[in-house]
Amino acid sequence: MIFKFIQPISTTPCGLPLAPSITIIMKSKYYRSPGKRSTTPDEIIMCTDPKQSMYCQLLCGLVQRDEVVSVGALFASVLVQVIRFLEKYWKELCSNIRSGHVSNWITDLSCRDSVSTILGEPNPELADLIENECGQESWQGILSRLWPKTKCVETIVTGIMAQNIPALEFYSYKLPFVDFPSSRHNTKINMSQGCDLSVLEELTSNAKQIQDDVLTKILKSNANTEYLSRFLEGSSDKELFKKNVPVVSYEDVKPYIDRIANGESSDILSGEPITAFILSSGTSSGNQKMFPRNNNFENIKIAAALSSLVMSK
Structure with missing residues (x-):
């Protein structure tokens, strides 16, 4: 019995939907x-x-x-x-x-x-x-x-x-x-005998390889964006990324997010079109933040797979 609440979806100046993550996810075609x-x-x-x-x-x-x-x-x-x-x-x-x-x-x-x-x-x-x-x-x-x-x-x-x-x-x-929820993701412990452990086993035993594969996909799709091209000059080399791209805060990328929300092209930050903005709860610092989201819902699929390993006994 998990209590969930959604909010009406508002829009940014450019017309993209803006709502908390649970609202965006549950109203998307990927929701199961x-x-x-x-x-x-x-x-x-x-x-x-x-x-x-x-x-x-x-x-x-x-x-x-x-x-x-x-x-x-x-x-x-x-x-x-x-x-x-x-x-x-x-x-x-x-x-x-x-x-x-x-x-x-x-x-x-x-x-x-x-x-x-x-x-x-x-x-x-x-x-x-x-x-x-x-x-x-x-x-x-x-x-x-x-x-x-x-x-x-x-x-x-x-x-x-x-x-x-x-x-x-x-x-x-x-x-x-x-x-169960952690920073921008979900994790679970399998408490049910008979559940398929392959997902958890892969995530734990091959964590570094999975991280490298994910980074490769991110760079392949986004290396030419305005933000990353300043550091990578169009390259998708992982080591160059690790060396040149600094650790940033939300405030560092907020100007780019605001530009997209106001109607500029998504390729400022993302190689794929931004389809929605997720509105954070504001519990970490008291201020709500907007996070752009595109149609790549692989992270949600992984979260759903982990969430399916629920406690039944």
């Missing part, structure tokens, strides 16, 4: 639904009203409580918000489960249809159980009490998110935190 591995149908996650989406995701998770083996959200702060939302709405959620009907204020038709299918027939026994847990004076361990098969909390708790650790430890009876 987790299907039965998730308690929440895509139709609910695609709802851009955060209140309706959060309510319906919680309702789906409560109805399927016996199938949940992990609880999480991208950032720890979001998961804390979800729990506090549950504190406010648990009585109404129980009423929906007891009656078999979702609240009238859920007006997004895709949300209503999807959650109604999962809600099914009236279930007063489940409603009583949830009321008993949520009605207790202390909410310590509420995640483990409502979802008893949960083995871990999947969320980012590093950096500024660390301030949410005490709250999540309180709500989860100190379940282990599993920080």
Whole structure:
């Protein structure tokens, strides 16, 4: 049960889409639904009203409580918000489960249809159980009490998110935190017997070769861009790149990104056309950043392959 929220897509001055990464990815043709591995149908996650989406995701998770083996959200702060939302709405959620009907204020038709299918027939026994847990004076361990098969909390708790650790430890009876996302990528630990380990074995045993191959592809596609040509003069030699191209910060490339966002050619930075801009969360420095993305979604395919090795026991 991983809580996900998307935002409406805005546009840059040149007309390219601009949104957080999860929005761009889930609305792209490369997105692959987790299907039965998730308690929440895509139709609910695609709802851009955060209140309706959060309510319906919680309702789906409560109805399927016996199938949940992990609880999480991208950032720890979001998961804390979800729990506090549950504190406010648990009585109404129980009423929906007891009656078999979702609240009238859920007006997004895709949300209503999807959650109604999962809600099914009236279930007063489940409603009583949830009321008993949520009605207790202390909410310590509420995640483990409502979802008893949960083995871990999947969320980012590093950096500024660390301030949410005490709250999540309180709500989860100190379940282990599993920080799957890392800087611009995802990693996972295979916890399921029988899963194909070939992807992980290749990534770990051939890491240097894979890095060299990726760098070769990057240089082949981008060596003639305005930015890299200053250092490489059109060459795609890896050693020349390592010697001449400095380590840069976002502020170093921001002028180039701004030029593309304002309508200049993508070949300033990328050998392939920029198709969208990903908007960062701003949690690292307090300022949101724009990251250009083209149609090369190989990194997402690798992340999806790793993410498919989920914990099932």
